[in-house]
Amino acid sequence: MTYPNIRFIAYALDTMPPKDSDGKQSYLGVPAVPADALHTADIDARCGLMLRAMQTAAARLPTSSPPLPPGSVLNVFMAPEFFFRGPLGAYSMEEVQLVITRLQTITATPDWSDWLFVFGSILGFSSPTFDTPPYAIDPSKPKEVYNFTLTQLGGPGNADGIGANVVVKELQSGCDFIAGVQGQGSQLIGNVNYIAASAYGPGREQQQLDYNGAAIFTQQDITWGVEICLDHYTNIGATGRLQRSPQLPGDRQIQVQLVPSGGMSIQQLQTMAMPGGYIFNCDGAAGGSATLAQVNPAGRPPAFSLSNIPAANTCPVDNGPIALPDSSPPPVPASVASEELFAGGAGKVILFAPVATPAPATVRGHVPPQPLTWPASEAYQFDFQLVYDEENVFVAALCKIRSPLKNFGDRSYFLPLSMKTKDINNQDISFNIHLDGPAGNFSNSIRCQVVTRDFSCDGIFLLFNDRDNGTSPLYQVAW
Numbered sequence: 001m002t003y004p005n006i007r008f009i010a011y012a013l014d015t016m017p018p019k020d021s022d023g024k025q026s027y028l029g030v031p032a033v034p035a036d037a038l039h040t041a042d043i044d045a046r047c048g049l050m051l052r053a054m055q056t057a058a059a060r061l062p063t064s065s066p067p068l069p070p071g072s073v074l075n076v077f078m079a080p081e082f083f084f085r086g087p088l089g090a091y092s093m094e095e096v097q098l099v100i101t102r103l104q105t106i107t108a109t110p111d112w113s114d115w116l117f118v119f120g121s122i123l124g125f126s127s128p129t130f131d132t133p134p135y136a137i138d139p140s141k142p143k144e145v146y147n148f149t150l151t152q153l154g155g156p157g158n159a160d161g162i163g164a165n166v167v168v169k170e171l172q173s174g175c176d177f178i179a180g181v182q183g184q185g186s187q188l189i190g191n192v193n194y195i196a197a198s199a200y201g202p203g204r205e206q207q208q209l210d211y212n213g214a215a216i217f218t219q220q221d222i223t224w225g226v227e228i229c230l231d232h233y234t235n236i237g238a239t240g241r242l243q244r245s246p247q248l249p250g251d252r253q254i255q256v257q258l259v260p261s262g263g264m265s266i267q268q269l270q271t272m273a274m275p276g277g278y279i280f281n282c283d284g285a286a287g288g289s290a291t292l293a294q295v296n297p298a299g300r301p302p303a304f305s306l307s308n309i310p311a312a313n314t315c316p317v318d319n320g321p322i323a324l325p326d327s328s329p330p331p332v333p334a335s336v337a338s339e340e341l342f343a344g345g346a347g348k349v350i351l352f353a354p355v356a357t358p359a360p361a362t363v364r365g366h367v368p369p370q371p372l373t374w375p376a377s378e379a380y381q382f383d384f385q386l387v388y389d390e391e392n393v394f395v396a397a398l399c400k401i402r403s404p405l406k407n408f409g410d411r412s413y414f415l416p417l418s419m420k421t422k423d424i425n426n427q428d429i430s431f432n433i434h435l436d437g438p439a440g441n442f443s444n445s446i447r448c449q450v451v452t453r454d455f456s457c458d459g460i461f462l463l464f465n466d467r468d469n470g471t472s473p474l475y476q477v478a479w
Contacts, residue, residue: 002221003074003114005354006256007061010282010290011053011317013347015082015120015262028341029087033331038095039086041324041332046084046341047102048322050119053079056317057349058111073354074220075115080284081147081229081262083120090145096124104152104159112154116219119150120260120284121169121228149228149260153219165217169228170241215241218252222357225254225272229261233270240270248387248396249365255358256280266291268306275304276358290350312353317346364390371400372462374448374479377455379405382433384446384462385412386475392468397446399433405452415446427453439463442476 017025030042057077084091084099091099099122107117128141146168153163216225231241247253253274259266263285271279276297282290293306321335338346371383383400398412405423413419416434423429429452436447442463449458464475 001071003071003357005073006222006278006357007073007075007354008278008280008292008352009057009075009077010280010350011050011057011077011079011120011347012282012288012290012350013080013284013317013342014287014344015080015284015342018343027085027087027089028339028343029085030332030336030340031087036332038098039088039091040098041336042086042341043084043091043095043099043102044324045322045336047099047106048324048336049317049338049341049346050079050083050103051106052322052346053317053349054106054112054115054117056315057351060313060315060349060351070114073114074222074357076118076256076258076280077115078118078258078260078280078282079120080282080288081121081149081260082123082284084122086123090123090125090143093124093126096122100150100164103150104161104164107152107154108156108159109154110156113156115154117150117152117154118226118258118260118282119152120282121147121149123147147228149226151217151219151224151226163219165219165224167215167217167226167228170231215245216247216251216254221360223252223255223360225257227257227259227270229259229264232259232261232264233267240267240272242272243270246272246395247363249363249367249389251363253277253361253363255360261285266293266306271295271304271306274358274361278355278358279306287344288347292352294355309352309355311350313351314348315351316348319346365395366392366468368474372475372477374461374477376448376450376457377452379403379454380450380452382448382461386464388468392470394444394464394466394468397435401431405429423452425453429453436460439478440476443467445478448479 017027019025030039030045032039054077086095103119123145125143125145127137127143129135130138148166148168151165152158215227216223225242227241233240254272255274255277257271257273257277257279259279259281261281261283264281264283266279266281273279273295275295277295278292279295280292292309294309296305296307319338321337323335324332365388367385367387371385374382376382381402383402385398386394387396387398389395397415399415399417400412401408405425406421406429418432420430432449434447436445439445439460440463443466444464445460446462447459448461450456459479461479462475463478465472468474
């Protein structure tokens, strides 16, 4: 469905761990009990508060006569970072799945048609195991943690992963986990490892799968870019995540950039939404706040500017007790106070007036119309694509591997590509394909080092020029 208008709605509340009189921080939440080892009560309470905020926002939507037809406005509801983290600072893998299931069940009703939810962030951890059977948990290794946002399309039929996208935060900030001593099992800065950030480079943030964690995806015919807090801006080169991995020619430009955060504001130079597009921040620090801005339609960096859009309405969320469902195992309480989850209480919803959806556009530039194919053997074929920007300068090379002996998912891999795996016959195969610099009369080349059961090779496959001047040959197959 194509929506002509978007309405941005923020659920603004303070999601940071509070400090005591000595300045020490602690996680808030409903503690587990023997009958509730999965923190079901904590998860149910947070989901209940989220639903209350959603209902508060829905009740404050302006009415019109006659009512607008379905599909006129997409309501984008976003909560801040750290909304779902639990009393230990992060949830187990099983608990994370419970959070997702609860949220998808809540939103899969007719009430939430024409809504897209950005549920702040969910923090989870996994426990590394020993490398040998029975693969028991290795207590000497730090927990592996991840901080991700779930975006979920509302309405009937959007559950069990349908209409969902996941974006994983890449850079850990000092506020992700507390440093001081807390209760047994709490996740502290010193005993967790963040999952490694993916490699940066042109096109690398385009989602190939709804749950692969990359930052750019298309939902409801709108292209979204998501950066969680520090991913939007870091002193490391003063560049944001989307900025470090620009889109490739032919990709749909980002129409809306979303920044759920816990201590971040919109950074003009790190804004990667298209001209005429929007950037939306919902922050969970200092009581909670929200900012919506439009990119000046007349320019791009460094000439572009942002125009802030004022909020149209602000409404407090009911701060009364959160009733837990009957499914919550005893002896958990019948209700939970908002302050047990968030020190500042239930917070508020901030609504902005609908804005026109930016018209879709693609990144300028070009690739050769046909992939350059190397039929290496009867069992393996390699398709290469060279990518040039709008100034005709080379920016990336991609390789797609096809084989009846191994399912590579029809995915295009960015070079350099280094892979060791096994085929369907459990035979070792390896690929090392990379740029190899000038060769012959060309300014660049691609070297392929391949080892399979049937054949092996090591040599230059393709020669090409880093600039397409329209006169000299752009490439030459060398194999």
